[in-house]
Amino acid sequence: MLQIKNLKASINKKNILKGLDISINPGELHAIMGPNGSGKSTLANVLSGKSGYEISGEIKYKGKDLSELKVDERAQNGIFLAFQYPTEIPGVNTNNFLRTSLNKVRKARGEKALDALSFLKLMKEKASELGIEEKMLSRQLNVGFSGGEKKKNEILQMKILNPNLVVLDETDSGLDIDALKIIADGVNSFRDKANSFLVITHYQRLLDYIKPDFVHVLSDGKIIKSGSIELAKELEKTGYKNII
Amino acid sequence: MIQNFQIKNSVIDQIKEISLEEKKFRLKNLDVFNNEGFPNNKNEEWKFTNIDKIIKTNFKKLILKKDINELKKFDLITNFEHNYIILVNGRLKSFNLDFEEKNEVNISTFKNNNFDFKKNNTLINLNNALYNEGFSIKVNDNYKMKKSIIIYNFFTKELKENMINIKNKVILGKNSELHLIEYNINNSKEKFFNNTYESVFLDKHAVYKTISINENRSEGFFHKFSSNTLLSNTNYTAYIFPAGLKFNKVDLEFNLEGENIDCSLQSASFLKKDEHQEIRTKINHLFPNCKSYQKVKNVLSLNSKGVFQGKIFVKDKAQKTNAYQLGKAMLLNDESEFNSKPELEIYADDVKCTHGSTSGSLDENAIYYLMTRGLNRKESTSLLIDAFLNEIISTIKSKSIKEFIKLKFEKQIYGH
Structure with a gap:
């Protein structure tokens, strides 16, 4: 699904990723853990195609060079980034936006656009799975949403857009335990043989609910250790200091 | 023709069937224009808009032609039921009030009966000198109109390099109600100058709602001065959607001459390449317990310019005034420009006045x-x-x- 080789990324001449390698097969869930400033969010941004980075190395997605695709083309090709801080967009109705977004992605997949009624049905079904009130969906996109609502909205978008590669950037930050469980259930219900996940997190807590197949430790722009869930548990006990 | 933008007195001699008083009035106003020319940006009210330069850059001459009334077939708006007035190049051609009771609403060609001379914004003086028809609407006391009136304001290709001066008047009787939509349809690809003077009078408890919008983009240069007198307990709501013209200045003055008046003015425009759009307002709070609200939002693309100059005046006895004013702009690139100048002049001590102005670029994070x-x-x-x-x-x-x-x-x- 995703092969990254010797990925380097810098912004404003500051090197952040310094030769990162990772390979994710269909159906796998990889967790990347690392201290603040290790390059976790940069990795998420680079995968989504955010501008402003100088990049070298290789990123292959479904066998193709990802660097040729723009942000929206990556989304249309099945890459989904759940933001650490979802952007508030005043004046844009959440419902309408989601329908526009879904129909863009469907079009790219060669599927017919969903009419308002079919969309509403889909939306209601997915929203109720996440305990999202319909009222929230008629509000302006992320405006005045609580931290939990914002993150739930990200997971709702994931479920509606039905991507192949999901990048979760610190999705657990700012969540209480109840919201965390709902989010984790949302992610777990979306796991199957075809979908891959890259879960970026600072704390092991999230991984109690979303069980990774592999855990990697990112430090100073490189993966310095990889292992199973046991590695995350070890980190929780000893902290990053003893590994880095 | 305006030679070197000077107009001969003979232009006024040619106007038929006017009283001596009117002729004198027109000539006096013409003198002011001939002596002072178009306003320029030394004038505070034209600070951001050098109309003198704009006219002279875009026009070699301005023709004052009289009969240009041709109009081919056109389509009425079918989205909602409405009464209508048809104007061609400012001239009243026909109207239809089928939804209303007879004799409650009167529409006619404008007749001036106010010959008080004042030195003014010289475009108003020019309008006073040369005005030619326009319309007036009068709604009787206690009559609330059942449907809106749409003014189909057609401008035709014969207007090439012409200047038209129009006067319109709207009078609402006590406790009456009118919703008016001004819909400008410009079939001309040519440059022309439309100089309109409008007066609006709302008697006590009247309700007036108005919207103006352009059907399409054009090369029109528009200036409109709107003088609004509102008596007590009236409700005035205006939406101005002015984008689409090469040049447009809407200059509105409000005199709130009574208590419990609610006056609201909002504007939204998406200005495309090279458009110049200005709204200037002056709201005079002269009595206590009145509310005024102004919000102007502009999105500006390449080389367009937006101006919002709003003044709120509060007289000493106008206590408990609540006045709000906000100008907001989104600039899509570095070559666009937004100028905002809020002014407050307050002589009462128990008032709530808020004003603000913001401009910014597109939110890249949102994109x-x-x-x-x-x-x-x-x-x-x-x-x-x-x-x-x-x-x-x-x-x-x-x-x-x-x-x-x-x-x-x-x-x-x-x-x-």
């Missing part, structure tokens, strides 16, 4: 977020422009009219 959801850059930008302007449009109360205006904006923003 990025939308793009990660599959929208391309253009679509994301359009969505943000739509959202920015829709804040104004969404406050229109009538659902069918709101939908109509939304469609017009979507056409401008998304190009379909």
Whole structure:
């Protein structure tokens, strides 16, 4: 699904990723853990195609060079980034936006656009799975949403857009335990043989609910250790200091 | 023709069937214009708009032709039922009041009966000298109109390099109600100058709602001065959607001459390449317990210029005034310009006056977020422009009219 080789990324001449390698097969869930400033969010941004980075190395997605695709083309090709801080967009109705977004992605997949009624049905079904009130969906996109609502909205978008590669950037930050469980259930219900996940997190807590197949430790722009869930548990006990 | 932008007195001699008083009035006003010319930016009210330069750059001459009334077939708006007035190049051609009771609403060609001479913004003096027809609407006391009136304001290709001077008048009787939509349809690809003077009078407890919008983009140069007198307990709501003209200045003055008046003015525009758009307001709070509200939002693309100059005057006895004013701009690139100059002049001590102005560029984080959801850059930008302007449009109360205006904006923003 995703092969990254010797990925380097810098912004404003500051090197952040310094030769990162990772390979994710269909159906796998990889967790990347690392201290603040290790390059976790940069990795998420680079995968989504955010501008402003100088990049070298290789990123292959479904066998193709990802660097040729723009942000929206990556989304249309099945890459989904759940933001650490979802952007508030005043004046844009959440419902309408989601329908526009879904129909863009469907079009790219060669599927017919969903009419308002079919969309509403889909939306209601997915929203109720996440305990999202319909009222929230008629509000302006992320405006005045609580931290939990914002993150739930990200997971709702994931479920509606039905991507192949999901990048979760610190999705657990700012969540209480109840919201965390709902989010984790949302992610777990979306796991199957075809979908891959890259879960970026600072704390092991999230991984109690979303069980990774592999855990990697990112430090100073490189993966310095990889292992199973046991590695995350070890980190929780000893902290990053003893590994880095 | 205006030779070197000087107009001969003989132009006024040629106007038929006017009284001596009117002739004198016109000549005096003409003198002012001939002596002082078009306003320039030394005048505080024209600080950001050198109309003198703009006219002289865009026109070699201005023709004062009289009979240009041709109009081919046209389509009425079918989105909602309405009464209508048809104007061609400012001249009243016909009207239809089928939805209303007989004799409650009177529409006629404008006749001036106010010959008080005042030195003014010289474009008003010019209008006073040369005005030619226009319309007047009068709604009787206690009559609330059942449907809106749409003014189909056609401008034809014969207007090439012409200047037209029009006077319009709206009078609402006590406790009456009128909703008026001014719909400018410009079939001319040519440059012309439209100089309009409008007076609006709201008697006690009257309700007036007005919307103005352009059907299409054109090369028109428009200046409109609107003088509004509101008596006690009246309600005035205006929406100005002025984009589409090469040059447009809407200059509005309000005299709130009574208590408990509610006066609201909102504007939204998406200015395209090289458009110049200005709104200047002066709201005179002369009595206690009145409310005024102004919000102007502009999105500016390449080399366009937007101006909002708003003044709130509060007289010493106008206690408990509540005045609000906000100008907001979204600049799509470095070559666009937004000028905002809020002014407050307050002589009462128990008032609430708020004013503010912000301008910024597109929110790149928002664009990025939308793009990660599959929208391309253009679509994301359009969505943000739509959202920015829709804040104004969404406050229109009538659902069918709101939908109509939304469609017009979507056409401008998304190009379909």
